[in-house]
Amino acid sequence: MRRIDSAAEAVLRYRRPDPSCWETVVEAVCEGSPSWDASAALVQAGRAVAGQADRIAGSLAELLRFFVPTSGHTVQVHAFALAGLGDVRALPALRQLKAHALPFGRLHAHTLAALPAAELLPVARTMLGQVPVNYHASTFMLELLALWGPAAAPAVPEVVRILETPYAYDALRVLGRIGPAAAGTADRLAAYATGRDPRTGRNHPRRAAWAHWKVTGDPALALDVCGAAVTSGSGSHGLPFLADLGPLAAAHADTVRGLMESPGGWTRVAAAHAYWRITGDPEPAVPVLLAAVDPDWDGQPALPVQEAVLRLGEIGAPAAVAAPLLRGILAAEKRLGHPFAGRRILADGLYVRTLAEALARIDP
Structure with a gap:
């Protein structure tokens, strides 16, 4: 066990560990004797275990022959290791795991995003359709759908349902990333952007207005709402969206440039990026x-x-x-x-x- 723990610590701490360390981690998990750190490492491994893909897939196939809910974590480790390689042999396991409340994190969504969206969309839609909404599954799946963008269009009905939950902010992002295929949600987005929807929270209007532009192609609402945020003293909340609007937000260029001297680091960076995107002038932005x-x-x-x-x-x-x-x-x-x-x-x-x-x- 000491050898396994040392190998897991090496791959968790260093970017370029000895390849034998990854081999030890894979061996431990596939042989059923991993430490917690070995499992945590393999879930995140990505291309580092490309040479071990067949072994991981074979071990996963054996696990699925006798799958029971209590083996869910071990199956998850194998499945995510393959998913990080873009290996579709992860799909059968991911479909079986759909009913289990697993502790997904947002960063793990990047692992599954390498797999074909069409194959995983049914899983995402099922998770988002659960009643009551599961926090971990919803935030994870919304992140995944946002990464897929337009390919996530079939899930629009489930994402719209999330607008009525505490996770509406993430759902707004997904609808914006999906774009024109979500045009049917324009009125709902406008209601969030203007505060007409009683569920509108403090941070909803800017993202909703941006999403409205993305799904309709009409920038007027986004320019109005995000521009007002920048001029009202809450600049950091509107700057990323003005950056996306680019030259369309030219009327706000001077205000944005002034925010490059803000005491807040995030605001300075967001303002520098927005100013460059709006004006095309990198000279003031690069030093910031x-x-x-x-x-x-x-x-x-x-x-x-x-x-x-x-x-x-x-x-x-x-x-x-x-x-x-x-x-x-x-x-x-x-x-x-x-x-x-x-x-x-x-x-x-x-x-x-x-x-x-x-x-x-x-x-x-």
């Missing part, structure tokens, strides 16, 4: 974004480090000054110190991809 990239960041979500890296990458070549810093961060051996081992590899992997993709755009 670069200043937010802390090379010693440990994954603390209160800091907009990953967001700043993402936006520098979108700017591309004009952000070349950032390339040496990003390369240095990417070369680090230790993973981000996410507080939960069950999400550490996923969180760090997403950061690594963000860094690599930003560098590819900045300095091909």
Whole structure:
């Protein structure tokens, strides 16, 4: 067991562990003697266990022959390991797991997003259709549907139902990502955007107005609601949506530029991104974004480090000054110190991809 624990600790803590460590983790799980950390690592493994796919699939097939609810966690570990490889051999297990309230996290949605949307949509729709709504299943599945975007269109009826629950904010995002195929929800979105819906919360109007634009193609409501948020002192709540509107939000460019000097880090980063998207001028934005990239960041979500890296990458070549810093961060051996081992590899992997993709755009 000590060998298994040491191998699991290595893959959880380091980006480039010895390949034998991953082999030990896979062996432990497939042989039915994993530690908690080994299971947590394999769920998140992704391409790191590509060479072990057949072994994992074979072990999963054996588990499914005798599937009982108490084996749900072990089946989940195998299924997510295959899903992280985009391996459709995960699908039978995921379909069987649909009735179980598993502790999915939002980051794990990125794992399933690699699988064909059409194959998993029935599972998502079933989970979202549960009464009462299950918190973990709903937030996880809404994140997954948002990642799929237009491919999630068949689930619009279930997403609309979520508008009547405490998870409406996530549902608004999904409808916006689906786009024109969700045009039938335009009136509901307008009601949330204007506050006519009695369930409208403090943060709903901006996202609802943005979603209304995405499904209808008419930017008027989004410009009105998000523009008002930016000029009212709650700029950070409207800036991401004005950034998406781009040149359509030109009337707000001066206000947005002023927010680049905000005392709040997230507001400064959001304003820098929005200003660039609105005006096409990277010169004022790049220094603000670069200043937010802390090379010693440990994954603390209160800091907009990953967001700043993402936006520098979108700017591309004009952000070349950032390339040496990003390369240095990417070369680090230790993973981000996410507080939960069950999400550490996923969180760090997403950061690594963000860094690599930003560098590819900045300095091909």
